[in-house]
Amino acid sequence: MRQRTSLVVLLTAITVGCIHKQSGPVSPWERVNVNLAALAQINEDIAKGVIAVQQAGTITVQQAAPVLNYQETVAKDHVALENILAAGSAQASSQSAEIQALLNEIKNQGTALIQSGGLGVKNPKSQQMFTQDLQGVVNLAEVVLADYQLAEVK
């Protein structure tokens, strides 16, 4: 889990900085969609990691449950976002409020979970790992929100 956590933090940083395109600049719309897909892939990896840690006996079912409920909420919100974005940028702009509300939900629920007092995990190292994983998702949601607001202006 520690290794996975470090990797998630590292990959979040890579994701934010390193979209590269064969020719021409990366458009704001591409940035929104690619960062959003990266968020989903990292979320999937964290969920699998939390399940593996629980099955290894490092944490209890009760400790894993709120984190996994959050991962599932992120996945479902993400599906809703993709369904809006798949219709194209023009359609998406008419549903701007809903897009921002879904991204804020991902961000705010993650932040609330982090601030809820360590998710019931007593071991400070495990607690720090969960916090870092969740913070990675929250940070990416913030990046996508900023990307989206930028794409809307252009």
Place this chain on the structure above:
Amino acid sequence: MAKLDTLAKLIAEILAAVTVAGPSGVELFLKLESLLSLGPNEQANVAAAIKAGLAADAETIAVVEAWKQQVGV
């Protein structure tokens, strides 16, 4: 010679990173690397990103639901 040294250092760093990340970490890295490398067509890039995101969501929901059933929560 300097180039060989640089290459050797790079390979050592890659091997160290692979050792730390483990197979699932490498898999995630490769998926993200593929996602972040865009072709010239914006529409195709957006479609590929949406498809990759939805596949990840489906997998997340499936593994969490399977886990819930297994542990009875």
